[in-house]
Amino acid sequence: MIVGAGPVGLAAAAHLLGRDLDPLVLEAGERAGAAVREWAHVRLFSTWSEITDPAAEKLLAPTGWVKPDLTTYPTGGEWAEHYLQPLADALGNRVRYGARVTGVSRTGRDRVVDAERAEQPLTVHVAYADGREERILARAVVDASGTWSTPSPAGADGLPALGERAAADRVSYRVPDLDDPATRARYAGRRTAVIGSGASAFTALAALASLAKADDGTGTRATWILRRGISGSTFGGGSADQLPARGALGLAAKAAVDEGHADAVTGFRTRAIEHADDGSGRLVLVSEDGRRLDPVDEIVVLTGLRPDLSFLGELRLGLDERLQAPAALAPLIDPNQHSCGTVYPHGANELAHPEPGIYLVGMKSYGRAPTFLALTGYEQVRSVAAALAGDHEAAARVELVLPETGVCGGAGLFDQPQADNTPADTGCCATPAAAEPSPVTPAPRLIQLGTTSPSASGCC
Missing domain, CATH: 3.50.50.60 (FAD/NAD(P)-binding domain)
Structure with a gap:
């Protein structure tokens, strides 16, 4: 059976x-x-x-x-x-x-x-x-x-965030199909929070960036929520990925941030989803340490x-x-x-x-x-x-050879932000010991990635 x-x-x-x-x-x-x-x-x-x-x-x-x-x-x-x-x-x-x-x-x-x-x-x-x-x-x-x-919920503790169920009409757990007119209308001209750090989150960020370019001036924008910090492995294997299309997904997500179509919020572990106080019906994400982000219209949860x-x-x-x-x-x-x-x-x-x-x-x-x-x-x-x-x-007699991601330092490090003073050469190809992050977790922060950002350096 x-x-x-x-x-x-x-x-x-x-x-x-x-x-x-x-x-x-x-x-x-x-x-x-x-x-x-x-x-x-x-x-x-x-x-x-x-x-x-x-x-x-x-x-x-x-x-x-x-x-x-x-x-x-x-x-x-x-x-x-x-x-x-x-x-x-x-x-x-x-x-x-x-x-x-x-x-x-x-x-x-x-x-x-x-x-x-x-x-x-x-x-x-x-x-x-x-x-x-x-x-x-x-x-x-x-x-x-x-x-x-x-699908896993938005809450960083593995349980639904407070208010997540009540906001179900504004929360999706799938990559939006922006070729569908109704779905496109839902996200066009609005701010969307994307929670997650894997290939699905990359795909959603790239799609929203494309929508922002196509609807230039209408206010389409994304906020990318990560529980960890930005490091060389954040965007996947890039050109080092033996599955090139998988590496390209991460690079597309990076471009969405670099080009200003998305903001990346790091070190943010979601505790609650609340309605904004202004009566707009928009949603506010609240972290475990009490930080409140600017209101968003939609939330896409891609946490696994x-x-x-x-x-x-x-x-x-x-x-x-x-x-x-x-x-x-x-x-x-x-x-x-x-x-x-x-x-x-x-x-x-x-x-x-x-x-x-x-x-x-x-x-x-x-x-x-x-x-x-x-x-x-x-x-x-x-x-x-x-x-x-x-x-x-x-x-x-099992034989299996899988393409490598090009990213060393396992996913277990994802929740531990890289310290700001971590050398750039401990990116994708360092030994796990050399790439071990600082045990000190910095406060959540909003960052813009550019070509000179040390957090975006490394192999990918």
């Missing part, structure tokens, strides 16, 4: 078929890649050569499918239409749509019961869009449902995603207490330690849980850790399919 008809879930089905195992894919949406379609307007930073799976291509070949130009960068919508949906169609009735998994357990055993537990099949509870419910027995469950449905574990509550999962990733995988992807995008090869062994037959794969396997790539998920499910087929040698 596979949960989710996204890129990794469909690849898992293709690998299982290649092992003469019969998969069933349960997809809550009405089409393949339902989550991907929700960011259809966003262009991937990986080329077509890096986002298709070999087993899936083999399954597609008899259908007349032609692989797109390997050197081009598709949008999410193109990925869904030209690869994911054809792959789901090739799988035929092995994919069920409008099928939401509401629970997984052992037949007749809650998570407390030991007696004969291992001998019982897994039971998957499914709620269909037409109101029907069903329980399906399964030998194994591969959860590839991703993390898209559970987290796994929905609610329907797995009756299973015995072995999860890292911080990342909510499989315990054996967590040390390999921990952003508090890792640098340069390094991910050690991993597969079924690292993805296994105390509950036999359960595998979290794809984005969900990373829990709250960032920087997941499709290539990682494809290799995961190749290994898992081999393990389920009893080919343990192939399952253990």
